[in-house]
Amino acid sequence: MIDDLPAGLKARQLAVTDHPRVLAVLDEWWAGLKGQEGSRERALLLPRLYFQHFTTTSFLVEDDAGRVAAFLVGFLSQTDPEAAYVHFVGVDPVLHGRGVGRALYQAFFDLVRAHGRRCVQCITSPQNMASQAFHTRLGFTSSGVQADYDGPGLDRVTFTIDLSTKPAATP
Template identity: 70%
Template sequence: MIADLPPGLTARHLMDEDHLPVLAVLDRWWGGLKGQAGSTERALLLPRLYFDHFTTTSFVVERDGEIAAFLIGFLSQTEPGTAYVHFAGVDPALHGQGVGRALYQAFFAIAQSYGRHHVRCVTSPENSSSQAFHVRLGFTASAVKPDYDGPGLDRVTFSIELPVDAVAVPPAERYLGS
């Protein structure tokens, strides 16, 4: 089980069936950030391939069968010591309750179980709450990187070094309950 989730929340690995339910919460959870362009951008950042190919390194948190939070992450194919959080979201009604932190901690544990000790992620410069969250977790933020994801798609990048533990971390599946 993912540690430290509030009562009534359950976690599991992402499945392909989660694609449309996750897309359905994006505009509401992001409060219309960047208007219609932001809505399109968020949807394009989450194609089905993430829900098909990164299930063992990604999570969904549910409450009463509904999506309450998610984290889509993967292990870098190019940089053997690196893992990447591609997209994460938490229902605003659950902000400040440790759900995001619990998802990231579970992802960090998976990354470490595969020998990854560096985690990266990005957010838009307009998303100040995401920036503050990542800094609170211990990430180091970059300056705004113009056109990082294409023309007009500026980003702030984040990185964190995970501790190198002499004791092997158990396989990722042990971080979720049955």
Template identity: 30%
Template structure:
């Protein structure tokens, strides 16, 4: 079940965000919880950072950002992660299905997201959901512990 993120979610969100199976594919390199606080505070202030609960526990999270003006029919889905202990149990699918349902009811006709070109499980997952690879941001992503840059793929889904 989706709900808005709360300040009390910091520790749980940080534990998922910083998990070794998750952190390589989110925006920031590994950090201490104290360094994560301003990032989390910004997510809270956005009013578009959602917690997904399963059996009363935080199972994952995501953020939706609606573009302004002529592209107000478009939303970006990001900061998306599932607790690695729940991978393969349909949590990601349930979260994205729910996000799309809410976005559609808000008048969104296009959803886009970014995924690293080396995140093959995520790319296959998004493809199964109907997202299409629309472009490549070359050498866009750089993890501090790797010497090379990674391409970022732009994926889009048109809603009926």
């Protein structure tokens, strides 16, 4: 389903039974970013509905032992017929820097292109420097910090990429 994953890793569509498994890794994978408040924010960003109604545009990666190794939760915009959105992505820290995040995004780009989408958007918090570096490296354009983007005190950096300027991985 996803090319270019390191040996021993396998991807599939997300399933509802993955919900507690993904929630269980968030704090460790985000290294406790923004403390208790960050932990609560992250859990609230992934309610069960994403594992029920967005499965066909979301991926879970598992290792040989069936452990969660990475995930990407994304969807096609309901409003903009040219857009798709990556809501949440995470890779097990032991696998960082091995191309897993890039492979997940490439698979998402291919999938949403097949649905006629031209642009992909996502956001991250201003404190998440790794995420900002990663998205910039993948070719996303950053908005810079937007104050109160997600509500009072919830500043965000938005990212967008135009897929028509990026080659598809698969024919």
